[in-house]
Amino acid sequence: MFNKLFGKKEVKKEETVVAPVTGKIVPIEEVPDPTFAQKMMGDGIAIEPSEGLVVSPVDGEIVQFFHTKHAIGIKSETGAEILIHVGLETVSMNGEGFEGYVNVGDKVKAGDKLLSFDIDLIKEKASSTITPIVITNGDEVESLDKRAASEAVKGETSLLQLKMK
Known part of the structure; x- marks a missing residue:
């Protein structure tokens, strides 16, 4: 009882990662880049986006935002480190x-707008629009369950169920 009154906060161990972008879900193993397909950065899932907006997949904090704005790292409330690579x-x-709409150190809630991108420009200037969502600290994850769905809606569709150690 006193713990609740005096701030001994219960640490959350389980978490649902929702889709950060809207589009077609693709297994990480099918991403046409060996760094992601071979899970060198970690396990996860990918989405072929149908619109150019990225939202936060979890409640957490922005821990990395590349100066090129193509990738963003979030540390969730459970301690999962999530990389979204557009x-x-x-x-x-x-x-x-x-x-970009956020900065390193910002606290975010699932569904908050993080960044936008021009899909047509990416199709023209890069090799693919496919967007991997990777858990980069897999050594701290007890279990990672991928949800079976073919389409994702940003901020709504459950992609991953995580249980941290």
Whole structure:
């Protein structure tokens, strides 16, 4: 009882990761880039976006936002570290076609707008629009269950169910 009164906060261990973008769900193993397909950065899932808006997949904090605005890292309330990488070979665009709405250190809620991107420009200047969503600290994850769905709606569709150690 006193713990509740005096701030001994219960640490959340389980979490649902919702889709950060709207589009077609693709298994991570089918991403046409070995770094993601072979899970070198971690396990996860990917989405072929149908619109150019990324929202937060969890409640957490922005821990990384690449200066090129093509990738963003979020640490969730459970401690999961989630990388959202918009497109493949998009780092070479140097931020062209991307606009960010958050900064490192910002607290976000699932569904909050993080960044927008120009799908047509990515199709023109990069190798793919496919967007991997990767758990980069897999050593701290007890279980990762992928949800079976073919289409994702940003901020709504459950993609991953995580249980942290």
